[in-house]
Amino acid sequence: MAGSGPGKVINLRAARKSAARAAGRQQGDENAAKFGRSKAARLAEQGAVARAARFLDQHSRKAPEQGDD
Template structure:
């Protein structure tokens, strides 16, 4: 019996931590965007909304 002694509790925790890290990396690759991308998207959406509002016709013109 010449083997390495392993604490099973520590081994389980290490394996669980590695599994969570792998899952988090997969989720970040699938769904994640960095802050610059989110800010750029928000700025573009705001600019598009302002552009549409600027070209909106008033109800007074239709009467």
């Protein structure tokens, strides 16, 4: 009579923690899809904007404004 014994023993605390991690991971994936870009993508875009601003400032025809001394 195979399979008539007790089922697999599981640790309920570990099972709860695993389920909580899975739920958190799913919520994070939903938020990422809803709100867009990763931190790396935001930082890369900020860097590109800063480089473009520096490029334009360096190629300006008028002298940079100086404060009153």
